Amino acid sequence: MKDDSTLSASDTTVWGRRRFLNTAALAGLTMGAAACTEKESGAAPATAPAAAPDAAHAGANATHLKPGELDTYYGLWSGGHTGDMRVLGLPSGRELLRIPCFVxxxxxxxGITNESKAIMGTKPNGALRYTVGDTHHTHASYKDGNYDGRYAWINDKINSRIARIRLDYFICDKITQLPNVQGFHGIFPDKRDPVDPAINYTTRVFCGGEFGIPLPNSGLEDAGTYRSLFSCVDAETMEVRWQVLIxxxxxxxxxxxxxxLAASNQYNTEMGARYEDMMSAERDACIFFNIARIEAAVKAGxxxxxxxxxxxxxxxxxxTNQDxxxxxxxxxSVPKNPHGVNASPDQKYFICAGKLSPTATVIELAKVLEWFDxxxxxxxxxxxxxxxxxxxxxxxxxxGRGNAYTTLFLDSQIVKWNVDAAIKFHAGDKAAKYVVDRLDVxxxxGHINGSQSETIAADGKYLAVGCKFSKDRFLxxxxxxxxxxxxxxxxxxxxxxxxxxxxxGEPHDFIIFKRDLVKPKQVYSLDDFPNAVKDPKDSGVVRNGKKVTVKMTSQAPAFSLRExxxxAGDEVTLILTNLDKIEDLxxxxxxxxxxxxxxxxxGETASVTFTAGDPGVYWCYCTHFCHALHLEMRTRMIVEA
Ligand SMILES: [Cu+2]
Structure with missing residues (x-):
């Protein structure tokens, strides 16, 4: 695929080649990563240039910030099985924070404090309901087609949960499990209301269910009867508003x-249970959802x-949806086992990539709406x-300049292609050169994203690409x-x-946006927490039978209770309020x-509940370096017989 001249070949040649490529693609996928070590093109693995000669624009040093220099973009990255969201600064790529969600x-x-356990969900015995997660997709709330810095959302594919991140404190504040869904994968917030023009911001988050299951899940073996659901979650309440059987x-x-419109690419229209069934059809689909009609149907019962x-x-x-x-x-209809559906920043197109077909499909949204009309x-x-x-x-x-950048898993490349030229080529202008550039990565x-890419403010400065295999690139x-x-x-x-x-490992999708779109806060208000211990004088131990509540404050370099x-055997709930009001203290x-x-x-209050162990002295100590007397910041829990 190094030679772009093949791309302007006749239709017959292109389709003939496609069949050949499908076979090659399949071989690569089924043989796994090892088969991909030698690239299909036969080219030697490229060594990245330290500095390209035409790097006059951002320059090869753009990622190397001087000491003390700040990044100009935030990146929100999914963490994969670590079940968190990672916050990066770009263009440096420095990791700044991990926001725990599902794990x-x-x-x-x-998962230790009572407050976080309440968000994560517990069993009747108080233990966490789940301790594993698998985050793939993260997206942030919109206003007027750009990010508004309120929320981000992230999925847990394993347990079909969606977590909301507050972007003022960069914390997870709500988690919802989708009913009757397995393998919740794709996620995207709406960008405005389809009916009320005054609502120009995100109020819904859409969630794609990947694995079909019996509904209700009775353990039936006939995979042909399995079904998936597409879910809509309320952005504020985080309750599931409605679902669509597909x-x-x-x-x-x-x-x-x-x-x-919302849409989801479908790689298993065959509804198969085995990979050879899942890829048996030459074409699958991108399913479009008419949001206003769905909500009218729900309203009508x-x-x-x-x-x-x-x-x-x-x-x-x-x-039931023929008319x-x-x-x-x-x-x-989209070929074949497509992966990825992305909205162009000119607001006109959704693009599905073929995965097992070497093609991209451009779908014009105005035409989809005309079909619905x-x-x-x-x-x-x-x-x-x-x-x-x-x-x-x-x-x-x-x-934002009319170009698309698509990852090519098997070619280990990014291809830059012009959408308008591709449309002209498709319409018959075989001289239209739509491939602009290719870059070995x-x-x-897998995932790729550009700065501000899926907003009306796409600025075309930086691309990040998540490569699944580093092979020889690191020690x-x-x-x-x-x-x-x-x-x-x-x-x-x-x-x-x-x-x-x-x-x-193992991040998946991410977004990159300008740093001034979020306004992080540094210090909590004591009033944010109903159980806050607002005055050190309120500290103490309150006993109610075997249940004991310990109230305490922290203010460097001491906890309010010296002991x-x-x-032994008490159920102890310890409530700790940090009265320090200095950021990062x-x-x-x-x-x-x-x-x-x-x-x-x-300013934060957190609590833990535990059973007091064997009689003895237990030095409770500050674990987060806070002060020159950090080591001395201790209190004693004395457990009596
Ligand atoms: Cu401390």
Whole structure:
């Protein structure tokens, strides 16, 4: 795929080549990563240039900030099985924070404090309901087509949960589990209301269910009867508003800028249970959801419910949505096992990448809306381009100048292609050169995103690409290699690779936005916490039978109680308020042999509940370096017989 001249070949040649490429793509995928070590193109693995000659724009040193210099962009990265969201500064790629969501985090006491456990969810015995997670997709709330700095959301594929991050404190504040869904994968907030023009911001978050299951889940073995649901979560309450029963599965999700449409690419329209069944059809689909019609159907009571869930489920299957003028859904045909659906910043197109087909499909949203209005005879007319771009195309980013950047997993490349030229080529102008540039990346890229890419403010400065295999790029550290997140200057005609960054596996999707779009707060108000101990004089031990409450404050270099006494076997709830009001003056609180460690940020209150152990003295100490007398910042828990 190094030679772009093949791309202007006749249709016959292109399709002939496509069949060949499908076989090659399949071989690569089924043989796994090892098969991809030698690239399909036969080219030697590229060595990244330290500085490209045409790097006059952002320059090869753009990622190397001077000491003390701040990044100009934030990046929100999914953490994969660490179940968190990672916050990066760009263009440096420096990791600034991990926000725990679905998995306990010993650094901050996530999953240890009562407050975080209430967000994560517990079993009747008080233990966490889940301690594993798998985050893939993160997206932030919108206003007027750009990020507004209120919220971000992230999925947990394993347990079908969605977490909300407050972007004022960079904390997870709510988690919702989607009913009757397995393998919740793609996620995207709406960008405005489809009906009320005054609501120009995100109020819904859409979630794609990937794995079909029996509804209700009775353990039936016939996979042909399995179904997936597409879910809508209320951005404020985080309750599931409604779901749509569909044919096939959902994968990733995109939303239109007018709020009228959401879509999910489908790689298993066959509804197979085995990979060979899942890839048996030459074409799958991108399913479109007509949001206003779905909500009208819910309002009119045209829904059912499944199992113990009270969430209304409307019927979006193909059989009941044949009439465009009443249809809730539209299934646009896309080749083959597509992965990725992305909304162009000019608000006009969704692009699906073919994965097992070396093509990208450009779907014009206006035509989809016309089909819903009965004005377009064939839904296929919404496909305005379907062009060959390379092997194993997955995800697409944009520069705001009409170009798309798609990762090619098998080619280990990013291809930059012009959307308008692709449309012209598709319409018959075979002289239209839509491929602008190709860049080798190291290696097997999955997700890609550009600065401000899926907003109306796409600025075309930086691309980040998540490479699934780093191979020879970093020092070997045993069998599991770091992954390689690469930063690319996308501001010129040619892409320029700027830097490699090893990352702990296994991040997936991410977004990059200008730093002035969020206004982080540094200090909590004591009033934010109903259980706050606002005055050191309120400290003390209150006993109610075997239940003991210990109230304490922290203010460097001391805890308000020099000691406190409980009895062996007591159920102790310790409430700690940090009265320090200086930013970053965070204290920790650890209790030896009691599995307790958590932090309290300035102004924050947190509590833990534990059973007092064997009689003895336990030095509780501050774990987060706070003061010159940090080591002396201790208190004694005295457990009496
Ligand atoms: Cu301290």
């Amino acid at each position: 306990p985090d010993a650094l901050v006491g996530w 044919d096939g599965n959902c994968d990733l999700v995109a939303t239109s800028y007018d709020g009228k 045209k829904f059912k419910t499944f199992g113990s869930s009270k969430v209304p489920v409307v019927d979006g299957t193909q059989a 465009p003028t009443t249809a809730l859904t539209a299934y646009v 009965g004005k377009v005879e064939k839904l296929d007319d919404a496909i305005v381009a379907e062009v060959e771009i390379g092997l194993g195309p997955l995800h697409t980013a944009f520069d 190291q290696y097997q890229p 070997p550290v045993g069998p599991l290699h770091a992954e390689n997140e690469q930063i690319i200057d996308m501001s010129g005609e040619k892409m320029v690779l700027l830097a490699d960054h090893p990352v702990r 406190f006494k409980v009895k 965070t204290h920790g609180f650890a209790i030896p042999n009691h599995d307790v460690n958590f932090i309290v940020n300035p």
